[in-house]
Amino acid sequence: MNAFQQYFYDLAQEYPRWNFIYFYDPSQTERVIDGLGMTVQLSVICVICSVIIGVIGAWIQGAHSALARNLMQGYIQFFRNTPPLIQLMFFYFALGQFTPTYSPDGWLEVPIISNVGWAIISLSFFAGAFNVEIFRAGIEAVPESTREAAEALGMNRLQIYIYVVLPLAFRVSLPALNNNLVNLVKTTTQAIAIAVPELLYQMISIYNDYSTAQYACMLFMFIAYIVLVGILVFGMHRWERALKIPGYGT
Amino acid sequence: MTDTGWTPDQPLVSIRDVHKSFGELEVLKGVSLDVMKGEVICVIGPSGSGKSTLIRCVNALNPINSGSILVEGQEVNDPHLDKLELRKKVGMVFQQYNLFPHKTALENIMMAPLKVLKQPREEVEERSRALIKRVNLVGKENNYPGELSGGQQQRVAIARSLAMDPDVMLFDEVTAALDPETVNEVLLAIKDLAQRGMTCILVTHEMGFAREVADHIYFTDRGIIVEHGPPATFFSDAKDPRTKEFLSQIL
Ligand SMILES: Nc1ncnc2c1ncn2[C@@H]1O[C@H](COP(=O)(O)OP(=O)(O)O)[C@@H](O)[C@H]1O
Numbered sequence A: 001m002n003a004f005q006q007y008f009y010d011l012a013q014e015y016p017r018w019n020f021i022y023f024y025d026p027s028q029t030e031r032v033i034d035g036l037g038m039t040v041q042l043s044v045i046c047v048i049c050s051v052i053i054g055v056i057g058a059w060i061q062g063a064h065s066a067l068a069r070n071l072m073q074g075y076i077q078f079f080r081n082t083p084p085l086i087q088l089m090f091f092y093f094a095l096g097q098f099t100p101t102y103s104p105d106g107w108l109e110v111p112i113i114s115n116v117g118w119a120i121i122s123l124s125f126f127a128g129a130f131n132v133e134i135f136r137a138g139i140e141a142v143p144e145s146t147r148e149a150a151e152a153l154g155m156n157r158l159q160i161y162i163y164v165v166l167p168l169a170f171r172v173s174l175p176a177l178n179n180n181l182v183n184l185v186k187t188t189t190q191a192i193a194i195a196v197p198e199l200l201y202q203m204i205s206i207y208n209d210y211s212t213a214q215y216a217c218m219l220f221m222f223i224a225y226i227v228l229v230g231i232l233v234f235g236m237h238r239w240e241r242a243l244k245i246p247g248y249g250t
Numbered sequence B: 001m002t003d004t005g006w007t008p009d010q011p012l013v014s015i016r017d018v019h020k021s022f023g024e025l026e027v028l029k030g031v032s033l034d035v036m037k038g039e040v041i042c043v044i045g046p047s048g049s050g051k052s053t054l055i056r057c058v059n060a061l062n063p064i065n066s067g068s069i070l071v072e073g074q075e076v077n078d079p080h081l082d083k084l085e086l087r088k089k090v091g092m093v094f095q096q097y098n099l100f101p102h103k104t105a106l107e108n109i110m111m112a113p114l115k116v117l118k119q120p121r122e123e124v125e126e127r128s129r130a131l132i133k134r135v136n137l138v139g140k141e142n143n144y145p146g147e148l149s150g151g152q153q154q155r156v157a158i159a160r161s162l163a164m165d166p167d168v169m170l171f172d173e174v175t176a177a178l179d180p181e182t183v184n185e186v187l188l189a190i191k192d193l194a195q196r197g198m199t200c201i202l203v204t205h206e207m208g209f210a211r212e213v214a215d216h217i218y219f220t221d222r223g224i225i226v227e228h229g230p231p232a233t234f235f236s237d238a239k240d241p242r243t244k245e246f247l248s249q250i251l
């Protein structure tokens, strides 16, 4: 044991309530690192997918086809108005039954979409539904006259969206997007319901095995999420500043 | 490009008996006019008489209810209209400039040739820099619209439209939103364009300018063309009382 580990080991001996077991027991350290890794992975993938869903969804909301618009509206209503925890369980337990399986070792039957896969899908669609609405609000803030100027230059609807509307709408949407992505990162904890080994899952496993580690585990999780969300918010603010247009807006 | 059988001795823009309504409100009640290649025409008239609507119909920003608009023989009032073909021929400059605020002056000019015409970047940039020079904005290439005065923005807008190499330009009261001291620099840019033989349809309140550059002046009121003629006769012997009244107010 090095000095750091020794310190926390002694602390736990003296005050059993403060058992920071993950600081001195290497196999618990590994669990924490795995959990953090999974949480970061879930967060990053879901953030990216949900933004893509938002961009495409907002485009479909402006489509000529009433069917496409209504389908998009239905999707938003469903995912916005139902609890993400139930969505996760529905995707995994209900839809998961109907997905094909494969057998990597000729022995075990494994579904093509793992629980992690379902968590990514479900959480991305959940946050994506809010992102569609967020981008739509940004798009409505782009003046019709700017769009018209692009149209008069021969741009088609897609070109206007990609080169003119989206870049402007995106800047307007950033603060609201920021909030939603923070929420998304926090909501990844709910993937525990389908046994995704993210941070909460690992921490609960630790204090189930070592009940004196409960406080220490909770404390770690608060700090871990403050840091994770802090990094996200910092990044988003940097981005917001980088996208600022000289002489435009406030 | 579809062959329309159009030849340069025919009107470049031919507007015939155009009717246009917004819901119940009939804004154009049978407007006809012709513009020959290289001609500059000015449309004047009281506010709300349908001037903007008329020129917006020429590049299909507003669909018309009946009548015909031919641009180089291509029918604008055709459900199968190839809008891109039309807009390559017709450039438009707006009262409020409507530049892309997230792009620099140079990028504003380069965007459509790059994205719409898919021309090579080097060629587009060279042409765009030449246009910057032509509208007297050298040094402002890398400024964003928000960093430019109204007159400078409007000249960028003119250059942006010219970058598509149109055959006819539409100007909708392009100096109406400008500070008086910047009006002239924009008028100079348009005059230069007219002298180079660009076909222009101008909606304007600048009577002195109209008199100077126009080959023909049309006076509209409540959706019809009340009177028209070359500037020499139009201003001195207007016959219709509505024209006379308008001119007496504005001159
Ligand atoms: N998109 C529109 N929808 C409804 N009414 C419109 C629209 N555009 C213009 N109008 C109406 O049409 C009339 C003519 O407008 P406009 O062509 O802008 O006149 P002008 O340019 O001569 O001032 C006005 O009464 C105006 O309110």
Ligand SMILES: [Mg+2]
Binding pocket: B051, B052, B053, B172, B173
């Ligand atoms: Mg007008």
